[in-house]
Amino acid sequence: MVDQMQELQDQITKLLESALNQIQAAESTQILQQIRVDYTGKKGQLTQVSKAMKNLSNEEKPQLGQMINYFHREFNQVMASKEEALKAKELQAQLASERIDITLPGRRNFQGSRHIITQTREELENLFLGMGYQIVEGPEVELDSYNFEKMNLPKNHPARDMQDTFYISSEVLMRTHTSPVQARTMEKHDFEKDGPLKMVSPGKVFRRDNDDATHSHQFHQMEGLVVAEKITLADLKGTLTQFAKAFFGQEREIRLRPSFFSFTEPSVEVDVSCFKCGGKGCNICKDTGWIEVLGAGMVHPNVLAMSGIDPEKYSGFAFGVGIDRVAMLKYSIDDIRHFYQNDLRFLSQFKGGQNRC
Numbered sequence: 643m644v645d646q647m648q649e650l651q652d653q654i655t656k657l658l659e660s661a662l663n664q665i666q667a668a669e670s671t672q673i674l675q676q677i678r679v680d681y682t683g684k685k686g687q688l689t690q691v692s693k694a695m696k697n698l699s700n701e702e703k704p705q706l707g708q709m710i711n712y713f714h715r716e717f718n719q720v721m722a723s724k725e726e727a728l729k730a731k732e733l734q735a736q737l738a739s740e741r742i743d744i745t746l747p748g749r750r751n752f753q754g755s756r757h758i759i760t761q762t763r764e765e766l767e768n769l770f771l772g773m774g775y776q777i778v779e780g781p782e783v784e785l786d787s788y789n790f791e792k793m794n795l796p797k798n799h800p801a802r803d804m805q806d807t808f809y810i811s812s813e814v815l816m817r818t819h820t821s822p823v824q825a826r827t828m829e830k831h832d833f834e835k836d837g838p839l840k841m842v843s844p845g846k847v848f849r850r851d852n853d854d855a856t857h858s859h860q861f862h863q864m865e866g867l868v869v870a871e872k873i874t875l876a877d878l879k880g881t882l883t884q885f886a887k888a889f890f891g892q893e894r895e896i897r898l899r900p901s902f903f904s905f906t907e908p909s910v911e912v913d914v915s916c917f918k919c920g921g922k923g924c925n926i927c928k929d930t931g932w933i934e935v936l937g938a939g940m941v942h943p944n945v946l947a948m949s950g951i952d953p954e955k956y957s958g959f960a961f962g963v964g965i966d967r968v969a970m971l972k973y974s975i976d977d978i979r980h981f982y983q984n985d986l987r988f989l990s991q992f993k994g995g996q997n998r999c
């Protein structure tokens with residue numbers, strides 16, 4: 643029995659010596675954790691030795707207990723100080739690896755903005771929404787019947803030549819203007835239920851035009867249409883005067899010149915007094931004092947009738963603005979092709995102001 647006791651004491655002394663050596667040599671808190679498990683864990687070496695307790699006499703048991711306590715005291719003490727030292731070292735290493743140099747300049751994100759055509763379209767939409775108009779959309783791929791026939795341009799009408807386009811088939815084409823939306827909207831309108839019809843319809847249109855500084859084979863228009871009882875040319879003039887003042891400046895005046903469109907009668911071209919020279923004459927207005935901005939007129943009775951509206955009871959006016967054209971005038975853009983070349987040097991000039999996104 644004495645021998646077994648001695649043996650156990652020797653084992654514990656050796657265990658402690660080897661444990662302390664391992665602790666001292668440990669290079670991380672993770673290794674320390676493993677050492678703790680190896681010696682004092684459920685299946686640890688000290689735990690194994692302690693199991694011999696049950697074989698000892700009552701006098702010997704406390705002696706072994708003291709040895710075990712001694713082991714724990716020494717082990718925990720050395721473990722604690724080593725752990726503290728390693729934790730501090732590891733924190734230093736972590737701080738060094740995660741260090742951020744706050745003096746480095748940040749990475750700038752490129753900030754985009756709405757295209758100037760979109761900005762202009764939205765400005766026009768807001769202006770007419772404020773006058774009680776609804777916004778309507780129409781298809782860019784259109785039927786010949788809506789683009790031409792219901793606009794009083796039957797097959798083989800010579801005025802079709804002014805708006806030649808890209809054909810998908812003999813009856814389907816890329817629309818040449820936003821006017822077909824007039825017919826589409828009138829067909830669906832119920833005056834009894836909906837009251838007077840007031841709509842604008844912006845969108846893309848296409849023509850077989852050669853591209854130059856003022857013409858593009860693809861551009862944008864905004865259609866306007868008002869139909870109700872007793873609408874006159876005076877209503878058209880009042881509305882367009884309000885539009886010109888709001889869009890180009892309060893001092894602007896408009897004038898109407900006779901023109902021809904098959905879907906309006908009478909038809910007019912609308913000029914706005916030059917916003918650069920105020921009407922005196924300059925390079926923008928080609929010394930006339932006036933700038934042409936849109937086509938308009940009283941909706942032709944045939945067009946009303948073809949869309950199911952009684953021309954004896956109702957009358958209306960319509961207008962078609964070239965969105966590209968008014969954007970060019972407003973922002974002094976000298977070539978329509980700039981809009982479609984995606985050159986950021988051009989586009990980024992229109993980031994500022996109320997329309998910035």
Ligand code: FA5
Pocket residue numbers: 818819820821849851856857858859860861862863865903906935936937938939960961962963964965966967968978
């Ligand atoms: C029309 O397209 C008519 N639908 C406008 C209209 C509507 C008249 C309702 C009466 C009642 P016009 O072909 O003139 O009309 O074109 C209208 C505007 O579109 C022109 O004033 C011009 O600003 C613009 N435009 C016409 N062709 C081109 C083109 N190739 N490139 C850029 N803008 C163009």
